[in-house]
Amino acid sequence: GQQLNQSPQSMFIQEGEDVSMNCTSSSIFNTWLWYKQDPGEGPVLLIALYKAGELTSNGRLTAQFGITRKDSFLNISASIPSDVGIYFCAGQGPGTYKYIFGTGTRLKVLA
Amino acid sequence: KAGVTQTPRYLIKTRGQQVTLSCSPISGHRSVSWYQQTPGQGLQFLFEYFSETQRNKGNFPGRFSGRQFSNSRSEMNVSTLELGDSALYLCASSGSSSASGNTIYFGEGSWLTVV
Secondary structure, three states: OOOEEEEOOEEEEEOOOOEEEEEEOOOOOOEEEEEEEOOOOOOEEEEEEOOOOOEEEEOOEEEEEOOOOOEEEEEEOOOOHHHOEEEEEEEEOOOOOOOEEEOOEEEEEEO | OOOOEEEOOEEEEOOOOOEEEEEEOOOOOOEEEEEEEEOOOEEEEEEEEEOOEEEEEOOOOOOEEEEEOOOOOEEEEEOOOOHHHOEEEEEEEEOOOOOOOOOOEEOOOEEEEEO
16 A cells, blocks of 8 residues: 655654654645554644645644655654654645555654 | 544454444544554555545455445445454544545544454
8 A cells, every 4th residue: 555655664762852754755745744643542633734835833843844745844852751652644635535644653762 | 522433442353254333523524534554554545435425435445335424424344354454443534625624633443353
């Protein structure tokens, strides 16, 4: 099945550090969404992006819709232990209702 | 506002059986989509419904089917289960009627194990 390239695949960081991850696509998207998923649970929406170049924050999280419409970035500042989980990007192309998801970034925070 | 509700949360089925999963969207949301999540393939789109009509379908065999009722609740069915159908099945709902700006919110999922 289709998946977006998401990197890094996993990260081990110290509490208080900043985190960056990104997703890239070979085709353009109209919408980018970022989710966090804890084990055994469904993905929880973190940030939604609707326009190229858009920069949106949600607390310590900031995401950007790439200007080419083929990529997106998520930053987490001053990480805390509860940031642990898997982060997914999702992109939606023009004229379709389906989202294509990234391969996920597994984040582990060391106290 | 209650979130997306999926039932059952966990189930075990035998190869060859069929299964029906249920999803109640967020109140007021009329779009419901289904995704399959496996370790190997990640999150894959199954289908999307709006006002009881399927608008988009992913690349899954015909054994996977769905429907939506007039109250926006949705069900998906998998017939003739195979071991590879073991997965977390996620339902998502959206309040948008168009593809543009269609933000989706997930339920907790239904864990299906086929033995």
